[in-house]
Amino acid sequence: MPKPRSSLSRRRVLATGSAVTLLPLAPLLELAGAPPRADASESPMLRVLDPREAAMLLCVSRTLFPHDFLDDRQYLKIVAALDSKAAADKEVAATVRTALAAFPNDFAATEEARREAYLRTLEGSAFFKLTYQETLTGLYGDPAVAALLGDEGSSLEHGGYLQRGFDDISWLPLDKPAIK
């Protein structure tokens, strides 16, 4: 994975208003190997984070909860959510940027085991708690992801499971095992 480089210095990003620092995530999708969207104007915009930071966060969230069947777009939603939080709260922005600045430069390019080992050293930090919470709820709280994992969601409108398999288990022997 090529290392993204920021076209804006951190100082300049911090000094200018969010309106002029919006960066589309679409190029990141390419960097991350995901197919570009048909309509780039729909892609979320970065308001605070620079592309290097966004790419790092993408790797952080995927390392926390790696699901190979999910493409990077799903994880980029978490990056976008963190970016929004950072835009709304300077403390969050500082927490994220300070932590990421200390990341090994090759973090995004290195293998998963090494990424995981590095993140283990951050457990308990404000940055870790923030990215962990955001990834956990952003990923599994997304009905689309939950559905892919088998979460069947609301059943009320389908009349519950009385006629739809509440007791349809197939692999367990039907008979009670003999009591010793």
Added chain:
Amino acid sequence: MSAAARFELDDASVVVVIGTGAGGATVGNELAQKGVKVVCLEAGPRLSLSDIRNDRSAMFAKLTWLDPRVGSGDLDPNLPAFICKTVGGTTVHWAGVALRFQSYDWQPRSTYGAIPGANLIDWPTLHAEMQPWYDRAEKKMGVCGSVHTGLPRLPGNNNYRVLAYGAHKLGYREVHTANIAVNSRPYDERPGCLEIGFCMSGCAIGAKWSTLYTEVPRAEKTGNFELRSDCQAVRIEHDKSGRASEVVYKDARGTDQRQRARAVCVAGNAIETPRLLLLSRSPMFADGLANSSGQVGHNYMTHTTGAAFAVMPGEVHADRGTQMAGIVMDEGRHEANRDFVSGFLLEMLPPQGVLNLARNTQPGAWGRDYARTIENYRNVAGLWIVGEDMPQHGNSVTLDPTVRDAHGLPVAHVHHTDHPNDTAIRARGWQIARSIYEAAGARSVHTRDPFAATHNMGTCRQSVKARDGVCNKFGQTHDVRNLFISDGSQFTSGTTQNPTLTIVALAMRQADYIERLMLRREL
């Protein structure tokens, strides 16, 4: 609802009931049925069945008491307990398990002997005298598996089938879909269960008993009962003779109102009930109302819980169907030769969606192995341990010295640490849970610590002697004869059984007692 009564604030003939959960709404309805005038205050809003959705996060936000509280010891500092703030109280959330205490449960001190560190006493109530009240409570609530309703037990869902298979393989015999107040067929003008699977987010069809759509509307139909929702009691006043005389509450606008009262029944759950008594201190009751014993807020009990989630070799879809209709009861009794007194039940518990599976299986876990566990959501089976929690004086609800609520009043500080007996019960429970799922072929079993407690008990306990507790066997406080504890706060011990059936049975008996006092002009 059109018949619902309206009473004046200065009407001193009404009984004021505080809370609309299992205790409050039941005592309120029973009194109203007897012709007693009742004003019922509820801190939360009134929802209807159409507000109940199969959406766990949304319903959690809608139902839960999220006003600030402080937890310490082994509790979550921000959410020490998981109880509801809504008409119906925690009966909107409960899973429906309705079990009677066993005969020895009423005499824990005599049965277990002296346990160092535990503040055990026997209940003033006897097993035999409670049986008719249990009969009536089961009938009222529509308990499956009770001869008093004729309702058969529910069919077992997939999660139950896994639990039962493993438990039978280990030789357990008392394994079934539980005595549960979820209709296995239409009963009492409510429909049969459709196996929807979101019981604890509120039953959207009313198949599960909840006071929201049973006791409260029925009480209103009598014309003797006025519900005031969004009205939080903040103080109980007394007259010069020391009798409770009026209840001060914040109405929906946050304005103070004062309702005069003939008697007051407090049923705000084992956290808000002692808080209210402590907030009601006065020159005559310097340590809080009805607290001459110093026991108000103390002996706070939850259950000794823990959970286990197992990844099975095939699909389980454990979130389909009634959430807690499955129980193993064999370990739920006191035996002399174990390394703990009392025992524990194993009750079925589904993962409750992918997000909760990720949150709860191993809180804080992450990485590829954990992600793989979550990917096995379809194959997950789960259960919950419900064991007796020893009463300890230091486990308590007190007024927090610094944190205040929106009304500027000190919030409840809830403190709980495990007794060594609790720790031993949990360890054994986890071990049995693991064995059950392994016997059924589990690929992995994950055990975890307790969730924020929905079973909260004991902070205004019944006692024979006034110095040992707060109220007598009818929930009448030792110090203030027209003040009653009507919820799980009056529990002298926690037992291994889920508390709701006993709360309802005690509330029915209390209403009967109050009526008798009134007829004798003693109230």
